[in-house]
Amino acid sequence: MEIRSTTDQDLDVFVDTLHAAFGRFPETPTDGGGVWWSALEMDRGLFAMTADGRPVGTAGAYSFELTLPGEILVPAAGVTAVGVVPSHRRQGVLSAMMRHQLTELRARGEFLSVLLASEALIYRRFGYGPATYTQRLTVPRHQAAFALPRARGEAGSDTGSVEVLRRADCGEVLEEVYDRYRRAQPGALSRPRRWWALGAGQPPISPAPRYVAVHRDADGVPDGYASYAIGEPGTLTVDETIAVDDDVFTALARFVLGHDLVSEVVFKHVPPEHPLRWQLADFRAGQVGNDTDWLWVRLLDVPRALTARGWFTDGELVLDVDDPFLGEHGRYLLTVRDSKADCVPTDREPDLSLDVSDLGSIYLGGTAPSTLVRAGHIRAHRPGAATLADALFRAERAPHCLHWF
Numbered sequence: 317m318e319i320r321s322t323t324d325q326d327l328d329v330f331v332d333t334l335h336a337a338f339g340r341f342p343e344t345p346t347d348g349g350g351v352w353w354s355a356l357e358m359d360r361g362l363f364a365m366t367a368d369g370r371p372v373g374t375a376g377a378y379s380f381e382l383t384l385p386g387e388i389l390v391p392a393a394g395v396t397a398v399g400v401v402p403s404h405r406r407q408g409v410l411s412a413m414m415r416h417q418l419t420e421l422r423a424r425g426e427f428l429s430v431l432l433a434s435e436a437l438i439y440r441r442f443g444y445g446p447a448t449y450t451q452r453l454t455v456p457r458h459q460a461a462f463a464l465p466r467a468r469g470e471a472g473s474d475t476g477s478v479e480v481l482r483r484a485d486c487g488e489v490l491e492e493v494y495d496r497y498r499r500a501q502p503g504a505l506s507r508p509r510r511w512w513a514l515g516a517g518q519p520p521i522s523p524a525p526r527y528v529a530v531h532r533d534a535d536g537v538p539d540g541y542a543s544y545a546i547g548e549p550g551t552l553t554v555d556e557t558i559a560v561d562d563d564v565f566t567a568l569a570r571f572v573l574g575h576d577l578v579s580e581v582v583f584k585h586v587p588p589e590h591p592l593r594w595q596l597a598d599f600r601a602g603q604v605g606n607d608t609d610w611l612w613v614r615l616l617d618v619p620r621a622l623t624a625r626g627w628f629t630d631g632e633l634v635l636d637v638d639d640p641f642l643g644e645h646g647r648y649l650l651t652v653r654d655s656k657a658d659c660v661p662t663d664r665e666p667d668l669s670l671d672v673s674d675l676g677s678i679y680l681g682g683t684a685p686s687t688l689v690r691a692g693h694i695r696a697h698r699p700g701a702a703t704l705a706d707a708l709f710r711a712e713r714a715p716h717c718l719h720w721f
C-alpha cells in the first residue's frame with residue numbers, strides 16, 4: 317500500500333473513490349456551483365494506492381483558521397473526504413493515511429487539526445477528541461412568547477432592522493457577517509473565500525433556495541443573518557443564525573419566531589446552554605434535539621497549542637500527556653498568569669494524566685476536565701486538580717462550530 321499526495325488532475329478519480337467509499341453516486345454539478353467537493357484543496361489530498369496502482373482510499377484537508385478562547389485565530393487543518401472502499405476496509409488503510417497526514421501537517425508547521433466524524437468510533441485512536449457540541453432547538457410558535465429580560469431593558473429595544481432577502485440577492489453580506497462572527501466565537505472556523513465563490517458546502521453557502529433575514533445595526537451595517545426555508549407543515553427551519561452579539565441573535569430569533577403561517581421554528585444549530593431558552597416565557601418551549609458532537613480536535617504540538625489560546629484564570633498544572641498513535645509522551649508544566657500561558661517540559665509529579673485525544677476535547681473549553689475525570693478518561697493525582705483544570709480550561713463562552721466540511 318502506497319500513500320501519495322494528489323494534484324488538481326486527480327479531482328475526478330478522488331471524488332469517485334470517495335463516493336464509492338460512502339456507497340453513493342456523485343451529483344452532477346449544476347450552473348451556479350453548490351457541489352460540496354468543489355472547494356477541495358487537491359494539493360492537500362492523499363490517495364491510498366494498491367500495488368497495482370488503484371486508488372482505494374482518500375483523505376483531504378482544508379486550510380481553515382480556528383478561533384481559540386480569547387479571540388485568538390490560528391491555522392487549523394480541516395480533515396475531510398476520508399474514505400476507504402468497502403473491499404479494502406479493516407486492513408489498516410485509514411491508519412496508514414492518518415499517520416501520513418499527521419506527519420505532513422507537522423511538516424507544514426500546523427499544530428492542530430480538526431474534523432467532523434461520520435461515526436464517533438473512528439477517530440479517537442488517531443488522537444482526536446470531541447471538542448464542540450451543537451443542538452437543534454425546536455420552538456412551537458404558540459409557545460414562543462418572550463419574557464422581558466430584565467437586564468436588557470425594554471423588550472424590543474433593538475435599534476436595528478431586519479430585511480428579508482432571497483439568498484441569490486445577498487451579495488457578499490453573508491460572507492462579511494460570518495467573518496465578523498467567527499472571529500469572536502471560540503470553536504468557529506473561517507470559511508475561505510473560495511467556498512462562497514464556488515457555492516460549496518451546505519446552505520447558505522451553497523446557492524440552494526433560501527430566504528435570509530439580514531439584521532442591520534442603527535447605522536445600516538449588516539451584523540447578523542438567519543438563513544431559512546419554510547417546509548410543510550408550517551415548519552420554518554433555520555440553517556444558521558449568525559450574529560455578532562447576543563442582542564442581534566435575539567432580534568433574529570424574535571423575527572423567525574414571529575413569522576406568520578408557521579407552526580414551529582427549528583434552529584438547526586445552537587450551542588449547548590444557549591440563552592434563547594431563558595428568554596422564552598415558557599422555559600419548556602425550547603425542545604432540545606440532535607444533541608451531538610461537532611468539531612473534533614487533534615493537537616500536534618502540545619506546548620504550542622496551549623500557549624496559543626487565551627486563558628481567563630491564573631493557575632499551574634502539570635499535565636502528563638500520552639499520544640499512543642504517534643508513540644509519544646510528554647510531561648508539561650502549564651503556568652497561566654495574566655491571561656497568558658507558559659508550557660514547558662517538567663519532571664514534576666503530574667496533576668493530571670491524560671491521552672492527547674482528551675486534551676483535544678478540553679482544549680477549546682467545551683468539555684470540562686472534571687467530566688473526563690469522572691468518566692475515567694483523565695486521571696487526577698491530587699484532590700482539587702480537576703476543579704482547577706475546569707477553571708483554567710474554561711472559555712469565555714461555550715465553543716461552537718456550525719461550519720460543515
Ligand SMILES: CC(C)(COP(=O)(O)OP(=O)(O)OC[C@H]1O[C@@H](n2cnc3c(N)ncnc32)[C@H](O)[C@@H]1OP(=O)(O)O)[C@@H](O)C(=O)NCCC(=O)NCCS
Binds near residue numbers: 337400
Ligand atoms: C471509516 C473508514 C475510513 C475506516 O477505514 P479502514 O481502512 O477500514 O480503517 P483501518 O483498517 O485503518 O482501521 C483502524 C482501526 O479502526 C477501527 N475502525 C475503523 N473504522 C471503524 C468504524 N467505522 N467503527 C469502529 N471501528 C472502526 C478498525 O476496526 C481498526 O481497529 P483495530 O486496529 O483495533 O483493528 C472506512 O470504513 C470507510 O470508508 N467508511 C465509510 C466512509 C466514512 O465513514 N468515512 C469517514 C468520514 S468522517
